[in-house]
Amino acid sequence: MHEEDHLEKVGVKKEMTWKTHMLLGAIAGYWAYPSWKGSVIGATMALVPDIDQARSKLGHFLGPVSKMLQKGLGHRTLTHSWVILLLPAAFWGDSPEGWAALWGLLSHLISDMLVGRIQLFWPLRMGWVGVRLSRALYGTVDRLVFYAAIVYIIYMGYM
Ligand SMILES: [Zn+2]
Numbered sequence: 001m002h003e004e005d006h007l008e009k010v011g012v013k014k015e016m017t018w019k020t021h022m023l024l025g026a027i028a029g030y031w032a033y034p035s036w037k038g039s040v041i042g043a044t045m046a047l048v049p050d051i052d053q054a055r056s057k058l059g060h061f062l063g064p065v066s067k068m069l070q071k072g073l074g075h076r077t078l079t080h081s082w083v084i085l086l087l088p089a090a091f092w093g094d095s096p097e098g099w100a101a102l103w104g105l106l107s108h109l110i111s112d113m114l115v116g117r118i119q120l121f122w123p124l125r126m127g128w129v130g131v132r133l134s135r136a137l138y139g140t141v142d143r144l145v146f147y148a149a150i151v152y153i154i155y156m157g158y159m
Helices: 001-011 018-032 038-044 046-054 058-063 066-073 082-092 098-114 136-156
Strands: none
Touching: 018 038, 018 098, 018 136, 038 058, 038 098, 046 058, 046 066, 046 098, 058 066, 082 098, 098 136
16 A cells, blocks of 8 residues: 555545644634733644644745655654643743643644544554544535634634
């Protein structure tokens, strides 16, 4: 079986779009640290896990680094596991910024698990964690979440 076919089969290629990730990250960051700073940090951190994909928004920007990650470790391993969740504490410690970053990352992992599967316990080979959706359904879920997030942000803006 080809590598790509295999990834498709285990649900690894199903990704929320970066726009959805960013919106969810902004909400999560704000939730942890209610300020514009919280939402900016959350939104930024929500894009970080996908640097393991050369074709992603950030991956494109980082070029060689993300190609190396993708080739060396594979899709959705290190940057989609509990390991990446240690990053905020390492950088910011127990601070509002750290919590906003953590929630931004968490929002990415959780939303990826809703439409596909990730290697959550990497480097332990405990298998892929998450929901396997059909290709059609996953697109719908991504869009629904995207619009729900926009409605939520507008609603919060009026509060
Ligand atoms: Zn992802």
